[in-house]
Amino acid sequence: MTRPRPRLAAAAVTAAAAALVLTACSSSGSSASGDGQIGFVTAKGTNISTAAAGHRQDAPDIGGNTLEGAPAKLSDYRGKVVVVNVWGSWCGPCRSEADDLQRIWEKYQGQGVQFLGINTRDPEISNAVRFEQEKGVTFPSIYDPAGAQLLKFPKGSLNPQSIPTTLVIDRDGRLAARAVGGQTDDALETMLQPVLAEQQR
Template sequence: MRAKSISLVLLAVLVAGCAGNQSGQPQAGDTRFVAGDGKMQVFGAGERKAAPAVEGPTLDGATASLAAHKGKVVVLNFWASWCGPCRAEAPVLKEVAAKTKGSGVEFLGVDFKDRQADALAFERTEQTGYPHLFDQPGKVALAFQGTVPPAAIPSTLIIDKQGRIAARALGAVKYTDLMDTVTKVRDE
């Protein structure tokens, strides 16, 4: 009986911990994300779905869109400053973006359900070298529903030259997996 009572108390604490705070805004150390292994899942040319139209304000006040990169491969990365795995993968994304820049590959970040000040601080620290949409309400992520679970961050999509989703990774990406997949999609 005592073990059952302890189990129920632990379950209640676990459920309460997943609910987040009352404001709905993630706090530092928040771990509400969908875990993934970061492995790239590549879709065959016949299986690829068109990427939805994506456009919005960037962290620095400009506007960015997928349409602006038509005819190029686009790496679209969903992240948030409060997400530990997002922080861990940032150097990988920065390095692959730098090495593929000018070869028909563009990177676009999507800062998801974050405070703009926190996201700007993250970007100042990481200096990724590519623009980031500020998607506090999560509308961009919802546009990809069916391909990326809306709470799956970090997530990375590779959009081919025809504007179709060629690959995805749920979880923090690894350098070799990302570089190999970007190169493969770029060279198609």
């Protein structure tokens, strides 16, 4: 008799998400798995990696319900530059960068830019909602407590490497930049502006 497999799949998701948390809340600029590959550039003295337009991989169509219960997915924003921030309410660097993220969101949201959070490893959604209220965050976040959406990013790409991680997705839905660890508004603009300046194919 064949045993049911759903538990195995769930266990795999949990284990992979737990591995991500092992590097969680690190604000260091340590190298990540994709940085040494052709087409990836890591600026010296920073933890920001970029991919030239001809070397970008498609971002997965992450999706789910937001903290407010509304459906959302990355492909809803095709044609815009999307800033994806992976965070948890329990994460110190996430709390530190929240004000900077909100400032940049307010500055660029009328310029063809969308911010989208992925809240992960928060077993109680109320913790994440309280975090947003306390920090004044107004852009939507997908609730992903088990990290299932994070596992959709292809290995060897500009995929999330720790919590927090911030990604910039170009207008064609491709992975253009990644910053590992907490970010300032200056660093966020350094990632965002070159992608925003590109023309849509």
